[in-house]
Amino acid sequence: MEELTSIHNQHVKDWKKLSTKKFRKQTGYYLLDGWHLVNEAVHAGVAIHQLIGTADQLDEHRELFDDAKAVYAVTPEIMKHITDTVTPQGIAAVVDLPDAHRVPTQPLTGAWLFLDRVQDPGNVGTMVRTADAAGFTGVVVGHRSADLFGPKVVRSMQGSQFHLQLFEGDLTKWIADFKENGAPVYGTQLNPQAKNFRDVHPGKTFALIMGNEGQGMSQELLTATSDNLYIPMRGEAESLNVAISAGILMFQLNQ
Amino acid sequence: MEELTSIHNQHVKDWKKLSTKKFRKQTGYYLLDGWHLVNEAVHAGVAIHQLIGTADQLDEHRELFDDAKAVYAVTPEIMKHITDTVTPQGIAAVVDLPDAHRVPTQPLTGAWLFLDRVQDPGNVGTMVRTADAAGFTGVVVGHRSADLFGPKVVRSMQGSQFHLQLFEGDLTKWIADFKENGAPVYGTQLNPQAKNFRDVHPGKTFALIMGNEGQGMSQELLTATSDNLYIPMRGEAESLNVAISAGILMFQLNQ
Structure with a gap:
């Protein structure tokens, strides 16, 4: 010592x-x-x-x-x-530091959360922790998101990095991989024209994408998904915090 | 000027x-x-x-x-x-400043969120905002919770204080009032012996109680409710952030 x-x-x-x-x-x-x-x-x-x-x-x-x-x-x-x-x-x-760019075990199975430019470290960490509680297999963080192993993300994850698989990477490729395997990929959109999240009932393998706090998901990714989901809001609130939305969706989709 | x-x-x-x-x-x-x-x-x-x-x-x-x-x-x-x-x-x-101690309009109807000693202002504000999005009628903050109109709570509420009814008060009395009106009051507990939240289907009028970040709800209130709910966790995570739990429960109960 x-x-x-x-x-x-x-x-x-x-x-x-x-x-x-x-x-x-x-x-x-x-x-x-x-x-x-x-x-x-x-x-x-x-x-x-x-x-x-x-x-x-x-x-x-x-x-x-x-x-x-x-x-x-x-x-x-x-x-x-x-x-x-x-x-x-x-x-x-x-x-x-885990190698977040390693090649994932194939075929990809289970429930996965993809984060598209989520910038607040507390949001990223809380979503990883919630994914763990919802029984998700892994989280993939796209470019221009908060780094998974920064101090604030680590504090918010509360140890969930030891329970699930964490990756950084190009979400376009991850989406293509899931779809090639026949697994649905759900985007999220603040748009009542999108699909009501209560109407989808995926199997064991799927991916859910959450977007940037202010701008939501990129147009490019929205067009690459199998379906885009919407949480109908009944009050006058215009939006939900991204980590709250993620919690509602993950516990609904992974029952 | x-x-x-x-x-x-x-x-x-x-x-x-x-x-x-x-x-x-x-x-x-x-x-x-x-x-x-x-x-x-x-x-x-x-x-x-x-x-x-x-x-x-x-x-x-x-x-x-x-x-x-x-x-x-x-x-x-x-x-x-x-x-x-x-x-x-x-x-x-x-x-x-709204009079949070005013007498509420009787009979009490709709979905209500009660907060038992929730201390983080960001959590209180986010839960009010989420209650608004979930179509709740009001939020009652019990003693020893973060003050509803402090700067951080106001920032997190994002204007939802203008959309729903906000009160401060003795939650024991509020619970009794709801039960007297025949409306169920659901506590929350980090206890797999409690009732699975997916198994309750309340009518339009009910109350949901969220507890302190570290200690959960007080024993006194837990024994005063109609039922106590639990969110089954599938991963190894030990708990969920209180605002995330509230979001999952509110969108499940108030469909």
């Missing part, structure tokens, strides 16, 4: 830099902040490259040391510096 | 103080920030006591002046100071 007390230490600088996508890609690591996520990683059998904790927290959980390749005792100030959380729990871990 | 350039002006101080519940109660006013909310208020026929804008914004929308009792041209700095938004649109309005 190494003790670190300065935020100018190279390790501390590196942990802080893991909040940037560039440094995550460069190193192949990302940071888990807090007990829930660290425990989820251990439970999932994910390798803990570096376990970082305040003296108090490390003392109380010596059993974790067996799972970690290196352990660092740091000050509460360092913890706050690297996690960017108002009241950090005093524990964090550096783990492998 | 009065021009204000100092953040030390008494009006500016008062607008800033409207971000506190105490001052809202004391004055009977709250603040709407941005075009969408100001337009919703005008559309709903709500009196605009004070219209506050940057010179640019006021110039472009002189038609609004007829609806406002007083108009103030302010600097972008003042706008930022009073709205606490990173990039304010340059328009705000002071309107009447």
Whole structure:
């Protein structure tokens, strides 16, 4: 165990830099902040490259040391510096960044969520967490969406990245792959001319696409789907939050 | 039209103080920030006591002046100071705080959402917005929940406060009132022994209760309901965000 007390230490600088996508890609690591996520990683059998904790927290959980390749005792100030959380729990871990561009296992089965330029990290993370709860198999994030392993997305996912398959990629290709396999792909549209979401009853394998918070799905993708769905709104509200819509749709489609 | 350039002006101080519940109660006013909310208020026929804008914004929308009792041209700095938004649109309005403790019209009909100690303002606002979209009649916020007219709740409601009835009150009494009228009241519980939400089909009048983010509903209220509902989760996720759960339940119950 190494003790670190300065935020100018190279390790501390590196942990802080893991909040940037560039440094995550460069190193192949990302940071888990807090007990829930660290425990989820251990439970999932994910390798803990570096376990970082305040003296108090490390003392109380010596059993974790067996799972970690290196352990660092740091000050509460360092913890706050690297996690960017108002009241950090005093524990964090550096783990492998999954290869989101790997070739998925064929044939594609199960329920999948595709995200088309969803930009709010909280929305992306909440949708991954909800997909997990709805029994989805995977989530594919298209270009120009919030990065799956940024600090805010990781916080909102609450460990669901260990339960389902996550990919980044070209949604046009993913849609074509599903359709080639005979699986329906449902777009979503704020348009009463689209299909009422209560009228579709897919089998076990399908994909659902959610679009950008302000603009919705791109025209290009809307024309590539099997069907586009609409949630009929009865009040005077003009729209639903994208993560709320996703929750309603996922629990309806994957019964 | 009065021009204000100092953040030390008494009006500016008062607008800033409207971000506190105490001052809202004391004055009977709250603040709407941005075009969408100001337009919703005008559309709903709500009196605009004070219209506050940057010179640019006021110039472009002189038609609004007829609806406002007083108009103030302010600097972008003042706008930022009073709205606490990173990039304010340059328009705000002071309107009447609804009396959330008024006696509701009897008999109570339609679908209602009750919030039991929901503390995150974004969750409260998003649930009000979703209730509106799901065609609900009203929302009742119990004690120790985020205040309905705080800045973050108002931002998340996106104008839905003008479309449905909002109350604050003792949920025990509200539950008793509904049950006396023969209307079911559904609690929610993270407990697979509770009733599957897909198995209830209420009529037009019912209430749904959502609980605190961490602790769920209070034991006292759970024993006072007609039935408690559960959303079966198929993945390994342990829970859903409360606003997501509310969305799934409201769109299921109020078809």
